[in-house]
Amino acid sequence: MIEMDSAVNHNNRSISLDGEHLTLEQVLLVARNNAPVKLHISGKEKLLKSRKIVERIISSGEVAYGITTGFGKFSDISISTEDCSTLQKNIIMSHACGVGEPLPQEVVRAMMLLRANSLAKGYSGVRLELVELLLGMLNSGIHPVVPCKGSVGASGDLIPLSHIALAMIGMGEVEYQGKRMASQEALRQAGLCPISLTAKEGLALINGTQYMCALGSLAVADALELFKSASIAAVMTFESLEGIPNAFDPRVHEVRPHQGQSLCAKLMLKLLQGSELLERKKHKRVQDAYTLRCIPQVHGASLDAINYVKGVLETEINSATDNPLIFPDGGDVISGGNFHGQPLALALDFLAMAVSELGSISEVRIERMVNPSLNGELPPFLTRNGGLNSGLMLL
Missing domain, CATH: 1.10.275.10 (Fumarase/aspartase (N-terminal domain))
Structure with missing residues (x-):
């Protein structure tokens, strides 16, 4: 198993390898924080x-x-x-x-x-x-x-x-x-x-x-951080455009129980809690545009995809990808194809799609904020003295 010494500081947690239990979080500790690594006794024996x-x-x-x-x-x-x-x-x-x-x-x-x-x-x-x-x-x-x-x-x-x-x-x-x-x-x-x-x-x-795995592991870590940033940006946009929080009602997501969607809806409600803008707003419309109303559905699907890729990588980083493989218990040496990168290639293409969708819906929300035909009571292009100032027109 992996042993991590919680008694030392974050940058110096010792990670012990046995080929079976390495996690992406531990890969990050070594790759980016220079955490020390050693062989577990079971790894030595094998x-x-x-x-x-x-x-x-x-x-x-x-x-x-x-x-x-x-x-x-x-x-x-x-x-x-x-x-x-x-x-x-x-x-x-x-x-x-x-x-x-x-x-x-x-x-x-x-x-x-x-x-x-x-x-x-x-x-x-x-x-x-x-x-x-x-x-x-x-x-x-x-x-x-x-x-x-x-x-x-x-x-x-x-x-x-x-x-x-x-x-x-x-x-x-x-x-x-x-x-x-x-x-x-x-x-x-x-x-x-x-x-x-x-x-x-x-x-x-x-x-x-291991090259594919290294790039993929770092990309998944960055994608999860990007998801957090995208969620916070979505909440800020939602609040600025005085969105209708009813779309995040848990009952809506219980009847379509994708894990990522439900988590995103809960996250939106949590981040919007206590918003003075939304509490005092009386909406004349009955529902918002897709870019606001469908945040849990779009962000949630990307989160599910990122977590799926994380699972693929955590299987791969604890796999034997050599050829031939040696099976000590029976003494057999078998040629196979565990070096083939197809499982990673498909998963990482999926990751690219998931991340691009976070960017896509964010871009459209920005358009709603700056476009005077869509941004409600916000000033055109988010600037005072429009005409004298162009604001964010070029966005």
């Missing part, structure tokens, strides 16, 4: 257990994809025991070919955390010291320089993750203590040593969806 299967394969000479064979089209080519380490180093060097501006630090930190958590699940067969180095770099503030372009998606995030792995083997560049430098030098300054990859480890470091 790592040791799965590694034994890889060592068995090497010692017995069994054929297993990516361990004793080449990759992709070269999967039918056998790799000798002597060349296993070279194979893993070579895939990192060949796949670290991203282009474009470096990713923001918070994205790289999230990627490092998520990859460590996936490996701690115990289905990748890497050594304990590899995950400990990854977390050591994260806790020391050594952030690999990862170009923003190059992810494949259908084959996971091979290229961005390769740039993180490159730094772990003492190659490539990192950002450390405000400077961009060679990874080997940063590791030396932090008292860490680059790792020499052994069987399965290069492939295990780069096979996954």
